[in-house]
Amino acid sequence: MTILLQVTGLTKQFAERVVVDGVEFTLEKNTSTALIGPNGAGKTTTLSMLTGLLKPTSGSVKMLDGNLRANIGFLPQYPQFHPWLSALEFTEMAAKLNGVPAKKAIVEAQKTLEFVGLGNDLNKKIATFSGGMKQRLGISQAIVHKPKLLLLDEPVSALDPVGRREVLDLLKGLQLETTILYSTHILNDAEEMTDQLLFLRDGKLVEQGTLREVRQRFDEPNYVVEFSTEKEAKLFASQSELVGEAKGRNVYIEIINEKPSMQELLQYLSSNPYKIRKVERQTASLEEIFMKVARKI
Amino acid sequence: MRGFTVLLQKEFREAWRSWKFLWIPLVFALLGMSDPLTNYYMMDILNAIGNLPEGFEMLMPELMPVDLLQASIGQFQTIGLLVIIASFVGAISKERASGMATLLYVRPISFGAYFMSKFIVMSTVSLISILAGFAASVYYTVVLYGTFEIGTLMASFFTYFSWLLFVIAVTLMMSAAFTTVVATACAFAVIFIGQIVDAIVGAFWTISPWKLPVYGVQLMRGTMEMSDYWWSLSITLAITIICMSIGALTMKKNASMTKI
Numbered sequence: 181m182t183i184l185l186q187v188t189g190l191t192k193q194f195a196e197r198v199v200v201d202g203v204e205f206t207l208e209k210n211t212s213t214a215l216i217g218p219n220g221a222g223k224t225t226t227l228s229m230l231t232g233l234l235k236p237t238s239g240s241v242k243m244l245d246g247n248l249r250a251n252i253g254f255l256p257q258y259p260q261f262h263p264w265l266s267a268l269e270f271t272e273m274a275a276k277l278n279g280v281p282a283k284k285a286i287v288e289a290q291k292t293l294e295f296v297g298l299g300n301d302l303n304k305k306i307a308t309f310s311g312g313m314k315q316r317l318g319i320s321q322a323i324v325h326k327p328k329l330l331l332l333d334e335p336v337s338a339l340d341p342v343g344r345r346e347v348l349d350l351l352k353g354l355q356l357e358t359t360i361l362y363s364t365h366i367l368n369d370a371e372e373m374t375d376q377l378l379f380l381r382d383g384k385l386v387e388q389g390t391l392r393e394v395r396q397r398f399d400e401p402n403y404v405v406e407f408s409t410e411k412e413a414k415l416f417a418s419q420s421e422l423v424g425e426a427k428g429r430n431v432y433i434e435i436i437n438e439k440p441s442m443q444e445l446l447q448y449l450s451s452n453p454y455k456i457r458k459v460e461r462q463t464a465s466l467e468e469i470f471m472k473v474a475r476k477i
Numbered sequence: 478m479r480g481f482t483v484l485l486q487k488e489f490r491e492a493w494r495s496w497k498f499l500w501i502p503l504v505f506a507l508l509g510m511s512d513p514l515t516n517y518y519m520m521d522i523l524n525a526i527g528n529l530p531e532g533f534e535m536l537m538p539e540l541m542p543v544d545l546l547q548a549s550i551g552q553f554q555t556i557g558l559l560v561i562i563a564s565f566v567g568a569i570s571k572e573r574a575s576g577m578a579t580l581l582y583v584r585p586i587s588f589g590a591y592f593m594s595k596f597i598v599m600s601t602v603s604l605i606s607i608l609a610g611f612a613a614s615v616y617y618t619v620v621l622y623g624t625f626e627i628g629t630l631m632a633s634f635f636t637y638f639s640w641l642l643f644v645i646a647v648t649l650m651m652s653a654a655f656t657t658v659v660a661t662a663c664a665f666a667v668i669f670i671g672q673i674v675d676a677i678v679g680a681f682w683t684i685s686p687w688k689l690p691v692y693g694v695q696l697m698r699g700t701m702e703m704s705d706y707w708w709s710l711s712i713t714l715a716i717t718i719i720c721m722s723i724g725a726l727t728m729k730k731n732a733s734m735t736k737i
Contacts, residue, residue: 261577
């Protein structure tokens with residue numbers, strides 16, 4: 181994999197307050213990275229520094245493959261447009277300002293608007309657009325010049341479930357062509373569309389890695405065995421040589437160093453006279469991992 | 478000046494679609510025609526609605542065409558400037574506060590080009606406005622009072638336009654530097670309080686941008702001391718360029734203030 185962006189010691193201080201503190205990470209080409217963290221963690225400030233809107237107090241942002249400013253597309257959380265322009269005029273202007281030649285700009289603007297599903301609204305004034313349409317227009321202005329890096333600040337958090345689904349599908353389609361870094365606090369989105377996770381807390385990068393790596397570090401897997409009665413579940417938990425905790429008809433069995441294996445568990449259960457309804461292995465959701473990271477000292 | 482033509486087109490579209498090219502010149506045209514008409518028909522107006530006592534007679538001064546143009550410029554200097562400053566003082570600060578600037582500032586544009594595009598559009602609207610104002614004033618003055626010498630009229634017109642360029646540069650610079658409320662207060666202070674100060678104690682000096690509108694009229698009267706005029710004009714244009722440069726720099730410096 182080729183590295184596209186290298187962020188080193190990125191720090192932003194406002195008066196006495198350090199909002200982003202020595203953040204370091206790299207982004208590989210054509211990957212999708214989620215910047216996760218609670219409110220006030222420094223996600224938007226980090227993105228602002230990457231876009232060049234905010235000057236870092238110290239540290240650097242380097243695009244290894246060309247000029248950063250000319251090769252990024254940015255979508256803020258609540259994109260604001262000039263309402264008297266049409267969708268086509270705005271996207272065309274965005275393309276031209278990024279150096280796309282005039283004749284090509286209008287063609288690219290049309291294509292991009294069709295790609296984001298605004299093909300029938302090219303000449304409508306932005307003032308008449310709904311929130312979902314504005315978000316799609318936001319994506320179109322961010323990708324019309326085919327940037328190498330797409331920076332998205334909470335791209336779907338302001339949308340209703342239908343709009344959220346549409347925009348997520350659009351972004352998934354872009355993953356193959358460009359590198360995406362997006363901030364979010366909706367963890368399902370991150371789970372759905374992520375190669376790398378960056379956890380920010382109090383301005384510091386406290387965890388990073390692929391979803392699998394982070395899971396391995398924070399996951400506390402267990403088996404859930406569902407019995408036919410609550411009584412059986414309690415009996416099993418008290419008599420079993422496996423470490424388990426009964427909750428209702430379920431018994432939760434901890435997996436420590438991959439022990440017991442599923443095979444061992446099934447053998448043990450079949451050798452005892454219990455009526456089993458279901459056995460499954462549970463892994464922590466990203467939300468549970470997030471809570472653990474957020475509480476980590 | 479990267480992106481200049483694209484940004485200029487965007488600014489023209491905004492001014493056009495928000496009717497600024499129509500309503501601001503219309504205000505100036507109304508201001509321009511009001512003095513020649515009201516002065517000429519003053520006696521008729523008073524007789525019709527003034528409820529004057531029987532046998533009342535008022536001696537009206539005999540006005541020269543240049544007096545009426547001076548009165549019209551007086552209107553431009555108050556209501557006209559108020560309209561121009563109020564219409565344009567948010568040009569940069571409002572875009573920043575609303576977040577509209579964000580999608581432009583993240584692109585590889587030149588802030589000098591962006592500032593310049595706004596300045597050119599504001600200047601064009603102002604040029605058309607005073608053209609409408611002067612045209613209305615001159616038309617009714619010529620019809621009702623008498624003619625002007627075209628050369629000095631043109632000189633007066635361009636002198637007033639130079640003053641407006643100064644007003645626009647100050648207004649835009651304030652917009653780039655501050656929030657809309659603060660920028661409005663500062664622009665009004667520089668332009669209007671500057672005029673008041675110049676009117677009260679300006680006798681001690683002869684060279685100042687705030688004197689230009691008066692000097693424009695004096696050109697028509699033929700009473701202008703030309704060296705004072707040229708110095709004032711030069712200093713006004715120099716300060717205008719300085720304000721534009723400071724404005725472009727502060728626009729860049731304050732780019733991080735844009736709402737994300």
